[in-house]
Amino acid sequence: xxxxxxxxxxxxxxxxxxxxxxxxxxxxxxxxxxxxxxxxxxxxxxxxxxxxxxxxxxxxxxxxxxxxxxxxxxxxxxxxxxxxxxxxxxxxxxxxxxxxxxxxxxxxxxxxxxxxxxxxxxxxxxxxxxxxxxxxxxxxxxxxxxxxxxxxxxxxxxxxxxxxxxxxxxxxxxxxxxxxxxxxxxxxxxxxxxxxxxxxxxxxxxxxxxxxxxxxxxxxxxxxxxxxxxxxxxxxxxxxxxxxxxxxxxxxxxxxx
Amino acid sequence: xxxxxxxxxxxxxxxxxxxxxxxxxxxxxxxxxxxxxxxxxxxxxxxxxxxxxxxxxxxxxxxxxxxxxxxxxxxxxxxxxxxxxxxxxxxxxxxxxxxxxxxxxxxxxxxxxxxxxxxxxxxxxxxxxxxxxxxxxxxxxxxxxxxxxxxxxxxxxxxxxxxxxxxxxxxxxxxxxxxxxxxxxxxxxxxxxxxxxxxxxxxxxxxxxxxxxxxxxxxxxxxxxxxxxxxxxxxxxxxxxxxxxxxxxxxxxxxxxxxxx
Numbered sequence: 001x002x003x004x005x006x007x008x009x010x011x012x013x014x015x016x017x018x019x020x021x022x023x024x025x026x027x028x029x030x031x032x033x034x035x036x037x038x039x040x041x042x043x044x045x046x047x048x049x050x051x052x053x054x055x056x057x058x059x060x061x062x063x064x065x066x067x068x069x070x071x072x073x074x075x076x077x078x079x080x081x082x083x084x085x086x087x088x089x090x091x092x093x094x095x096x097x098x099x100x101x102x103x104x105x106x107x108x109x110x111x112x113x114x115x116x117x118x119x120x121x122x123x124x125x126x127x128x129x130x131x132x133x134x135x136x137x138x139x140x141x142x143x144x145x146x147x148x149x150x151x152x153x154x155x156x157x158x159x160x161x162x163x164x165x166x167x168x169x170x171x172x173x174x175x176x177x178x179x180x181x182x183x184x185x186x187x188x189x190x191x192x193x194x195x196x197x198x199x200x201x202x203x204x205x206x207x208x209x210x211x212x213x214x215x216x217x218x219x220x221x222x223x224x225x226x227x228x229x230x231x232x233x234x235x236x237x238x239x240x241x242x243x244x245x246x247x248x249x250x251x252x253x254x255x256x257x
Numbered sequence: 258x259x260x261x262x263x264x265x266x267x268x269x270x271x272x273x274x275x276x277x278x279x280x281x282x283x284x285x286x287x288x289x290x291x292x293x294x295x296x297x298x299x300x301x302x303x304x305x306x307x308x309x310x311x312x313x314x315x316x317x318x319x320x321x322x323x324x325x326x327x328x329x330x331x332x333x334x335x336x337x338x339x340x341x342x343x344x345x346x347x348x349x350x351x352x353x354x355x356x357x358x359x360x361x362x363x364x365x366x367x368x369x370x371x372x373x374x375x376x377x378x379x380x381x382x383x384x385x386x387x388x389x390x391x392x393x394x395x396x397x398x399x400x401x402x403x404x405x406x407x408x409x410x411x412x413x414x415x416x417x418x419x420x421x422x423x424x425x426x427x428x429x430x431x432x433x434x435x436x437x438x439x440x441x442x443x444x445x446x447x448x449x450x451x452x453x454x455x456x457x458x459x460x461x462x463x464x465x466x467x468x469x470x471x472x473x474x475x476x477x478x479x480x481x482x483x484x485x486x487x488x489x490x491x492x493x494x495x496x497x498x499x500x501x502x503x504x505x506x507x508x509x510x511x512x513x514x515x516x517x518x
Contacts, residue, residue: 058415080417090412094430094507107418135507155416
């Protein structure tokens, strides 16, 4: 197996949180891979340790055992190798939209002038032309998430980690944003790892889905989504779509009881 | 248009109140024939102020100079101290109680000691104003720095920002509103500190002028100085509010704007 082909690989990641009183085993031998240019989702019940996995990939947390590889290099515990979009947009309220878009690049060491130039070039492409000088509080929740996504997209890192990016939006904006993300991603194919608890979101967007079980989390199943690209909403009523959806649902149910 | 009208609307009750108070004061001194050395009338104070204007200018400048210098040094030290204590929790725990103790020593007791140790020059005055000034800035800055949104901080860590970047790009801008409320308090304190330091030994300054006026029972001049000091405090306060608005233009509502005079 040639690990170079993977944008991200987790090998046998286990983790136990422990303090003086007790220890909680949260992750058990999690292994997963994201190919270059592949869209992968991680789905599981809330509290199943999805965020823990992300914090490990980001290097904020070192797993009790197991290893993380990015582009074939062992990077367990290393920071600054991924681009990230959190659930709350985490835009800085004192920065304008264009300054927010440039933030990740600034942290990577690009000059502010260059980041602003890039931001101005890109904002119209995601339907936010004219909002360059606006402050985040003037934008709707969906627009804020677009800004946060662009911030992640422009980052020079190969892998984008999306942590329930639309979890805080209402159902309608959520669907709209999923379609938007789909079109942007299909245009600029990057390696994506998406954490979500919406089965539809995972199915519509991903090439591959990992279903997590509850405490301690193990990979219950790896599913390759049987839908061709480009994707569109109408696929959500196809029989193979519904079959896979049924399969994931029962997996999540079984494990919870 | 609408905005200036709003200011007039908001401004008239306090102006009217002050005006009525002055009227009452003027009336009382006239009706009860109060002696000038006990309580001069507002008109007499204005008259004396005009007469004294040439001498007052010199004293005003002297006091303004040590106020601004002391405020700059004091709040500068306050800011740096807050940054240091914020990044070094161990030292914070060690020093914090000491800081609070330093604020419980009354200035008026501390001042003579400083004169004994450092004489009557600029140094003891600067030390006194600094001791009065730094604390509100340190406290509010530390509070502001500690109130950083944990999600934003986690975001910065996830994308690999180092401590320096987290401080300059997230924690510092986030704490600007707090820093400014500390600066405003310190600004008013610094004027008071300057005057007190002049009481204890100075060649010129409003404090000295006030002391002389008091010992010769020129009560009207004491009042003149008092009003000048109040106006000076207001002016510095206004200047800081102005800078604050320039720097924190992003705030969504009008909150914190009614402080301006």
